[in-house]
Amino acid sequence: MTKVEQDSRLDRAGDRLQKVVLGTLRPRRLRDLLHGVTLGHPLHPAMVQVPVGAWISAAVLDLMPGQRRPATVLVGLGTVSALPAAVAGLNDWAALARDQRRVGLVHAAANTVGMAIYAGSLAARLSGRHGMGRALGFLGLSTVSLGAYIGGHLAYKQGAQVNQSVSELHRMTDGWHSLADMATLPQRTLITREVDDDISVILYRHGDEVTVMLERCPHQSGPLGEGEVQEIDGHACVVCPWHGSAFRLNGGEVVQGPSGNDQQILPTRIQNGVLQTRLP
Numbered sequence: 001m002t003k004v005e006q007d008s009r010l011d012r013a014g015d016r017l018q019k020v021v022l023g024t025l026r027p028r029r030l031r032d033l034l035h036g037v038t039l040g041h042p043l044h045p046a047m048v049q050v051p052v053g054a055w056i057s058a059a060v061l062d063l064m065p066g067q068r069r070p071a072t073v074l075v076g077l078g079t080v081s082a083l084p085a086a087v088a089g090l091n092d093w094a095a096l097a098r099d100q101r102r103v104g105l106v107h108a109a110a111n112t113v114g115m116a117i118y119a120g121s122l123a124a125r126l127s128g129r130h131g132m133g134r135a136l137g138f139l140g141l142s143t144v145s146l147g148a149y150i151g152g153h154l155a156y157k158q159g160a161q162v163n164q165s166v167s168e169l170h171r172m173t174d175g176w177h178s179l180a181d182m183a184t185l186p187q188r189t190l191i192t193r194e195v196d197d198d199i200s201v202i203l204y205r206h207g208d209e210v211t212v213m214l215e216r217c218p219h220q221s222g223p224l225g226e227g228e229v230q231e232i233d234g235h236a237c238v239v240c241p242w243h244g245s246a247f248r249l250n251g252g253e254v255v256q257g258p259s260g261n262d263q264q265i266l267p268t269r270i271q272n273g274v275l276q277t278r279l280p
């Protein structure tokens with residue numbers, strides 16, 4: 001898998017596919033929906049539960065006598081539901097870093113072959129060739145399992161679409177940490193401060209309310225402190241300078257992808273005119 005991460009020969013095909021995906025999925029709202037912005041949680045891993053569950057269930061039924069009909073229905077359900085899951089996956093893939101896109105390309109290729117085999121299995125079953133349909137079903141399951149293994153590497157080893165900032169919380173010590181004098185804190189300006197010397201947070205004051213938010217973007221660790229504040233859907237949001245993800249400054253909810261995760265807000269209090277924060 002490390003060789004795949006480093007194999008630049010995949011870039012030509014990857015760059016072409018990325019152009020096609022970005023050119024096809026143009027409307028921002030559609031892209032955000034597919035990233036899972038509306039849920040505040042990545043959508044692709046949730047969507048793949050349907051085809052995976054249907055295909056595994058079909059394989060179990062294929063091992064039992066008299067279950068041709070329900071097995072055919074499940075193979076059909078898995079094959080049809082894999083299509084929107086694949087579109088959501090491609091949408092996430094197009095916003096990944098280059099080494100992640102290489103592995104993602106192989107993950108997508110394995111799953112595309114698996115889907116084609118399942119389509120063949122469905123066609124065979126519908127035409128009464130159940131032996132062939134079963135054999136193709138097991139072959140399809142092996143292929144998408146390989147795809148799932150590669151997808152696991154992409155998520156768990158390479159951190160694709162996982163929240164990149166939340167691990168900062170595990171390094172933060174307990175108790176309240178002083179951040180700034182309220183008397184000197186400007187209104188409606190992003191200020192960057194450090195907690196425990198190396199955990200970067202951003203401060204945003206609006207009247208007497210101050211938001212303290214982790215600075216690392218949950219998408220790919222972009223510096224939110226260097227981002228812009230924009231009003232989106234009536235809320236002040238910080239927009240990441242790297243790929244444009246936007247998070248509400250009054251709650252951390254993601255309102256614009258490619259991040260599919262909300263940003264972490266930290267609790268605050270004011271002690272003797274000093275703004276303090278602590279772990280949630």
Ligand code: FES
Binds near residue numbers: 217219220222257
């Ligand atoms: S790092 Fe990609 S949107 Fe922030």
